[in-house]
Amino acid sequence: MTSFNPVFVYIALILYASASVCYFAGSKNRGVVRTAFVLSTAGFVFNLLALVNRAILTGRLPLANGCEFLLSFTWITVLMYLIYETRSKKKSAGGAVMLIATLLLLSVETLMSGQLDDVSPLLPALKSPWLTVHVLTAAAAYSGFTLAAGLALVQLRSTGLLPGEDMIYRIVAIAFAMLSLSIVLGAVWAEQAWGSYWSWDPKETWALITWIIYALYLHLHRQNGWKGKKASIMVIAGFVLVLFTFFGVNYLLSGLHSYALNPAMQTWSAQTS
Amino acid sequence: MASVEKIYRLISSMKTGLVLLGLIGLMSAIGTGFRPNTFFQTSLFKLMLLLLFLNMGLCTLNQLIRCMKRSSKSWGKNRLRQAGLLLLHGGVVLILVGGTVNSYFGHSGELRIVEGNKVDVARVIPTEKPVLLRLDAFKIEFNADGSPSQYYSHVSILEGNKAKGNYRISVNHPLNYGGIKAYQQSFGYLVKVRGESATGEKVEKSLHEGEFLEIPGTERTVKVYKYIPNFAPNYGMDSKTLRPDNPRIVFSVYENGKLLGVGAAPWGKRIKIDNRIYVTFKGVQPFTVLKVKSDPGLPLAAAGGVMLVTGVCLAQCLAPVGKRGKQSASSERKLEPVGGIMDGLQ
């Protein structure tokens, strides 16, 4: 494989989309839901192929630019969901989670398709083992929050008993630990690369805001007994913040941090005076 | 007395803490949108952080005291979780302290050093005795495609007249010398130019981009406009890569402030700019730009970071929720009261 094969992403996308449709359509039909699981697993395999393809192409872990991050993020989300479904035997969140996975891959295709073929070597600032662990933990955290949001959506729609409540709490708690780790590792890396561990750039700030909303959720859930609708809305709001931290900051605000465009890193090619 | 206790409770309560946390989040969101560069330095925002520090500091202290009183019990899973929560909250407090120490006692600034020259660090950081940084060489390492793979500043440290050693600074590998850290931040070039006057007199100078060379015996001056390391016609005034594969100097010639023309010269070519007046671009002399800083709060913040991460992992991975969430967190708490920050502080 000397070039990127975009077919992997397309196939994964179509499989995720079909899985989502099957989950939604077949909520009363066991056969259809089983098909949905198979479709998800197949999509998961093609998602993995796309990642391996990138890794071989670049000779490093696929964690260094926006599209690689999204491919990893989607893959870990689906991995977590498949584990969740297998262990809990609950399938009601499948439609929502697979729909999100589909949209994430769709955004790879529409917003950053150029990055799939990009094999340019890493910028000096990105050459750090801290980057790898920082991005990996961020992807894991985001995936956990995504799964939690999928479950929370189901909670919101269902009435009566809410059996998923503690599961959501547990997933958010672990994802929160991951996000804390990611932020601290990012700070360690920033200290080494730029000489300041926190600069209040939009990416950092929004990651902090995301962290804060989940910290509030964890407190309110346990101490003030926030359950049910209020808690679910908070988990979903947290997920919206996750999305904003990734897409919004990169594409709406004049992105400072991140792989997309970083003036601090750009100076390396632009500044000769 | 009762009102003092009331105030104490108010500032150390979790409710207040959560309100503060929420406000800080909200203000940050608005701040990045409207005043990304200044908002986080305003006194209002700093006040919020101070209040959060007070609140969490007291809250954690109370918890610590309560925890120590009860230390006779054995270390079960729940105790470990309690320790985790203590570490986590204490870590946040330490990070806030570290940041504050840095903002009051830390220093940072840029040093620009031309190859072969030395600069006193005291320009940006107060030092007891003079610490000089000399740039011995600045080098860029390139990938096969001509893109930069790493930037190196080879420096020597001199205290007084004594050499204290040679160091190599590169991106992601700062120099750490007794609390002073130096980071590879940027770089640039001076251009070596020689002018020859009609009488055969020679002037030689190293000029920044944008500077002028004046030659005796003529009204004309030469402006060093830009150094292009890898000139390619379809890239215009941009360099194709940073690798000096096809170096050119873009220059312009003026007479009494009026532009006469522009040109792009290779190294060593003698260019006639007036009757028997010549200019020759001889090469470049690189300079490095280092970010130099001292941060006495860093060890505190780092300790806080380690505590935060350790604490959050201990607390969350040992979350006292029953097997795979079958048992509710709240019922668990009723079963086995977690002596906590909670007690009496709400």
Ligand code: HEM
């Ligand atoms: C800066 C952000 C903060 C973070 C990241 C944070 C994080 C956490 C986490 C993860 C928990 C465990 C939640 C659980 O699973 O029960 C927790 C518990 C707690 N936090 Fe915070 N917290 C923060 C601020 C505060 C503040 C400001 C206060 C109040 C002064 C506070 C008081 C408490 C209390 C009382 C508990 C309950 C301990 C227990 O369950 O026994 N926290 N915190």
